[in-house]
Amino acid sequence: MIGSALALAQRAGLPEALRVLLADYPRAAWPQHENFAGLVAFWLDRHLMFRQLTEALREDAEARIDNRIDPQAHVRRLGRFGAMLVDQLHGHHQIEDLHYFPKLAGLEPRLQRGFELLDSDHHAMDALLSRFSEAADGVLQGGEAGAFHTELQGFAGLLNRHLVDEEELIVPVILRHGAQGLG
Numbered sequence: 001m002i003g004s005a006l007a008l009a010q011r012a013g014l015p016e017a018l019r020v021l022l023a024d025y026p027r028a029a030w031p032q033h034e035n036f037a038g039l040v041a042f043w044l045d046r047h048l049m050f051r052q053l054t055e056a057l058r059e060d061a062e063a064r065i066d067n068r069i070d071p072q073a074h075v076r077r078l079g080r081f082g083a084m085l086v087d088q089l090h091g092h093h094q095i096e097d098l099h100y101f102p103k104l105a106g107l108e109p110r111l112q113r114g115f116e117l118l119d120s121d122h123h124a125m126d127a128l129l130s131r132f133s134e135a136a137d138g139v140l141q142g143g144e145a146g147a148f149h150t151e152l153q154g155f156a157g158l159l160n161r162h163l164v165d166e167e168e169l170i171v172p173v174i175l176r177h178g179a180q181g182l183g
Contacts, residue, residue: 002120008158009124014165018114021172030171039179040171046092047163053085054156061149064139075140078148082136086129089159093122096166100182104170107177114169121162128155 004010030036030044060077063069069077097119105115135151138144174182 002117006117006120007124008121008162011161011165013161014114014117014168018111018117018169020110021108021176022168025172025175027168027171030175033175035175035178039182040174043170043174044167046088047167050085050089050092050159050163053081053088054152054159056081057085058149058152058156061139061145061152064145065149074145078136078139082133086133089125089129093125097122100170103182104173108173111169111173118162118166118169121165125159125162128158131155 006015025033030040033040057078060069060074060081064071064074101115101119105112131151132155135148139148
């Protein structure tokens, strides 16, 4: 069980005990590492896509609030990008929980608590995704974009917290051990 201080909505980052490999594999050096191409690059691209989708949704909601986008165009974009974000995040988390996290934890048993933390984040994200979807549905059914924008702001912040923590735990493990047996 993850303590409340480490819950997604409470923490400001990973505890130092879970960042032990990050000292040996700093973020700035990741792209130059021999094990970066392939799985790590793909994983980080997926995370970038999630960030880009939330940013596009934010920009669109703000444009709708300010009457800079046609309401129907906003609805179309929200339906498309919102569904893509929800579907892709659910699939991404499922693959991580069932496949990657158990294998990566086996490579670095001292980081087991970190993988439990990330799994806990995924459960928290399920509730956040439900609230996100409800707020988006309100707009899709003719409601105002302001409530969705507010929900999206909180969602995007917690999603980014999770993505950064996941990257800082997982990428150093893959860089250290390689991606053999993970693909």
